[in-house]
Amino acid sequence: MEPQQSFSDFLQQESGKLLEQTLQHIGLTFISLLIAVLIGLPLGILITRRKKFAGLVLGIAGILQTIPSIALLGFMIPLLGIGAKPAIVALFLYALLPIIRNTYTGINEVNPSVTDAATGMGMSRKQLLYKIQLPLAMPVILAGIRTATVINVGVATLAAYIAAGGLGEFIFGGIALNNTNMILAGAIPAALLAILFDGLLSLLQRVQLRKARKAVYVLPVVLLLLSSFYLLPPAYGSKLLAGFTPEFMGRRDGDLGLRSVYGLHIRTVVINDMIMYKAAYEKKIDVISGSSTDGRAKAFDLVVLDDDKHIFPPYYAAPIVRQSALDKYPELEPALNKLSGTINDSIMTELNYRVDHLKQDPARVAKDFLVAHQLWKPARGRAKGTIRIGSKIFGDGYILANMYKMLVDGYTDLQGLTKTGLGGTKICFDALVNDQIDLYPEYTGTGLLVILQAKQPTIDSLIQDKQKVYDHVSRAFQQQYGIKWLKPIGFNNTYALMMRRQQAATLKIRSISDLKEYLTR
């Protein structure tokens, strides 16, 4: 394995991107925080006066808080599309509860004899609010804003999933690419931002009550200033907008290859694989980095652009298994190999289509396929041992993991146990190396480029020939990790640039070179 470049080299090389992402991150955090303060503070004040709404408002804000962040972002897409809008709304919703709750608590906790005295002296409700309640509740309200800020800095990393930018681009790209430097380049600044803003707000919180009166005026100005970071213009524009996954962004056989081999410079947003196809279909983005067997390409009527300069290597899927598991249970390998050669590209696309678009259960799709190919046998129900089968969070992975479970159950005395949804390559592979799972389906190209991080000459010598790639990774994995590549399943799930069929036809774009031509025209 080629030694990774040092962290400082990476930072230097990517400093432009890092700055842009950091500013976007700060911007996202504070725009949403500003809106949350503008809405949460009055709402908090309102419910101290209309106590019967307090339970309702705090309840709703509390429920919003419990929605998993990724799910909340998911809900936003049908309503608001992709990009900044849904991200800001989601972050705003997360920031709302601490602000409302602390405003409510802060005002309620003002000593009743103080408010009683103020009213008794002849203050109006407005005077009471501005002269007494808000200044006295300010430390508690600031604590709420502080909590909301830290939450937002954290959750804003997820904005990268829906093309809203921020430090999540590095974090998710790094996880997908097994690139620790890239993960750290996102995670460390995000953590530093959280610590920095938390510290600054705690300073503000600790200033004397007397000066806290001024905080009421300073805070909105600061928030507004920080929010404006997000509105800095993007580096360059182009006629079409591409949405690439974080993984694709950092790969040599991805965006980097497109730039160096094709000279393709297209305005790009980073987007999550799960929503990319739909976003293309809904014309939010024009070009996506799909995978060639993805069922959604069929569902959303997208065409694959011809890779006329061959930058996407073959990605033949095969199960990779811990040698120790194969040694312990010799019956395992023949069982797993039953699947070899049975699934070609179009079958895999069809299977994915059933799962991704028709929303059928992966287990059912897997069983239907095995039954149709007379491979299915009822589970023997014996538990001589357990085989843990992992998968990444793509349709391919879910279906294959289920098939392997059924094969293990039906052909051996072992019990298959699926651990699906292990995120990207890095998470799956680390799980395998660390004996958390026994096998998962992997692609030869990913093995070569991401896990082995092969050098350019090696890649150039292998990349055109699928058998050579397979042989190379088999040998290297066995040597370096004690992991065996079983026989390929048959289909080639490679990267592919995709566009809407309609648009591609109108613009007469058939290949990636055509696309480049069109953009530079």
Added chain:
Amino acid sequence: MIKLEHVYKYFSQNKAAVADISFEVRPGEILVLLGTSGSGKTTTLRMINRLIEPDKGDIYVNGKLSRDQSPELLRRGIGYVLQDNGLFPHYTVAENIAVVPKLLEWDEDRITERTKILMEKLHLPPAEYSNSFPSQLSGGQQQRVGLARALAADPPILLMDEPFGALDPVTRASVRNEFKALDELNNKTVILVTHDVTEAFELGDRIGLMDQGVLQQLGTPAELLFTPANDFVKAFFKDQHLLLELKSLSLADLKPYLPPTAETDHYQPHVLPGKISAWDALQQTMGIEGVLSVDFRTEVYTMDSKSLMTAISLYKQTVQAHGTTTKL
């Protein structure tokens, strides 16, 4: 200055917190509302500055129906002192005192001047305390600031809700004495709420004893003691009855019951003024052998502790037989 007519307040449907309260307080008079907690005395007080709105009945402040006046303007004309002082913790002492004058939009110089005068009168040297925060003061000092705040705009009316209740007995007595001596109180209408019988007898020109939301009896301290309106009033003072009697009776009250004086006894070495209370007189007679003189301005009596005690019991017998007191 303040007049309540058949005032009711209900917090729950069937039980009145305050029922059919009527009384009038004149300028320069201190009315004490006395009662246990839950007797409705604080509710009555808070209805006067409209912190609580009455459900029935009329309240007149400065001759006008209170409900016809804007609550804020009404309150700015009424000084208000609370038990746990309710000082604004984020305001300095000077700012706390200046709250009402600021609301009334006095000019800066006048506010500064007034604040200074009040702080001096209440023994809070401005140089030392103007810029202190309430949390830096002792309980007694805080209560004095509360008093200064209530008096700042020189309101004709002062409402005091257990003003000395949160203080320890020693501090309470000293703040109370300062309060009694304040010239600021001249010609003010004061209503003071307390559960402390001694305090009521010491400060009140008249006392309204409340129980279960009803005004059981309203009158001078002596009236409440010697001609209680009902068993509740009688029972309320039972524990401290003798002390209160002795404190509320002056030698002048007892004059008809003191033995006639022989010419030869004129001008004993010890002379007591006629206006002092029987309690004080008794303490004096206990301390000396023999007799002493009492100076009633027009004439002089001679007495000893025995004849004083006899006079007290004769007074009580007479008053209880007639149902009236000489003070009436």
